[in-house]
Amino acid sequence: MKITLLGTGSPLPSATCAGPSTLVQAGETNLVIDAGRGVIMRLVGAMCPPATINAVLLTHLHSDHICDLNDIITTRWISSPSATPLPIYGPVGTQKMMDGLLAMLDHDEHYRLDHHADLRAGVGMKVEVHEVQPGDTIAIGGVAVGIHATDHRPVTPTIGFRIEHNSVVAAIAGDTIPCDGLNQLCKDADFYVQTVIREDLVRMFAPHIPIGDRFLDILDYHSTVQQAAQTATQCNVKTLVLTHFVPAIQPGQEDEWRSMAAEHFTGEIIVGPDLTSVEK
Ligand SMILES: [Zn+2]
Numbered sequence: 001m002k003i004t005l006l007g008t009g010s011p012l013p014s015a016t017c018a019g020p021s022t023l024v025q026a027g028e029t030n031l032v033i034d035a036g037r038g039v040i041m042r043l044v045g046a047m048c049p050p051a052t053i054n055a056v057l058l059t060h061l062h063s064d065h066i067c068d069l070n071d072i073i074t075t076r077w078i079s080s081p082s083a084t085p086l087p088i089y090g091p092v093g094t095q096k097m098m099d100g101l102l103a104m105l106d107h108d109e110h111y112r113l114d115h116h117a118d119l120r121a122g123v124g125m126k127v128e129v130h131e132v133q134p135g136d137t138i139a140i141g142g143v144a145v146g147i148h149a150t151d152h153r154p155v156t157p158t159i160g161f162r163i164e165h166n167s168v169v170a171a172i173a174g175d176t177i178p179c180d181g182l183n184q185l186c187k188d189a190d191f192y193v194q195t196v197i198r199e200d201l202v203r204m205f206a207p208h209i210p211i212g213d214r215f216l217d218i219l220d221y222h223s224t225v226q227q228a229a230q231t232a233t234q235c236n237v238k239t240l241v242l243t244h245f246v247p248a249i250q251p252g253q254e255d256e257w258r259s260m261a262a263e264h265f266t267g268e269i270i271v272g273p274d275l276t277s278v279e280k
């Protein structure tokens with residue numbers, strides 16, 4: 001199993017970090033978890049052509065996690081010789097979001113169908129939307145995906161994905177604070193991918209920006225670097241992978257973030273720029 005951080009950013013614009021998205025490749029199966037800003041550019045950077053995506057999994061419907069989902073849908077469709085419908089798994093609410101997204105893409109779909117005979121012969125720009133709930137297990141190719149509840153309130157529902165293939169387990173947590181559901185998601189996992197914030201930096205920057213109070217609100221519903229490390233220890237995780245850096249990580253700062261986590265977790269800690277990957 002190979003995990004690639006397609007985007008390590010957050011809603012805060014960054015010139016170097018794409019929006020939140022993670023690629024999990026297991027056997028012949030390619031899964032994209034969340035679809036933030038620039039996801040298609042990073043998929044190409046990861047040498048994973050959009051046409052080979054088997055499914056998209058959404059942890060929640062915050063804009064930073066879905067804002068380039070449209071690009072995956074259209075690019076996969078028009079770059080595939082015979083595109084099959086794209087399965088999209090997400091929490092309750094995903095169907096409503098997709099109805100709006102497909103309405104946005106309606107003109108484009110018809111332009112392309114009118115222009116290209118081979119696209120007309122296919123199934124059109126189709127998606128299969130599956131709303132999933134904690135306790136569900138889904139099979140995609142040879143990969144099993146367990147759905148677990150996370151806690152990103154007031155955003156609800158939110159879910160994490162426990163992805164298993166050939167006895168290797170990756171827990172993709174999304175935005176969440178520590179909670180029982182997260183512990184179940186991560187138990188004994190080989191990889192635990194957690195979106196994190198630096199509370200010290202958020203508190204330092206907030207007084208100096210016009211939206212300082214709103215910036216402080218993000219502390220309510222994200223794991224800090226230390227909390228992610230504590231969860232990793234509590235759950236007997238082998239490798240902790242940090243992503244969704246708030247504020248955006250600057251080149252050269254990785255060791256500082258890593259050492260903050262290492263105070264609470266003695267296993268392997270991955271803090272990388274976009275396109276960092278780990279494999280087992
Ligand atoms: Zn987020």
Ligand SMILES: [Zn+2]
Pocket residue numbers: 060062152155175
């Ligand atoms: Zn969020």
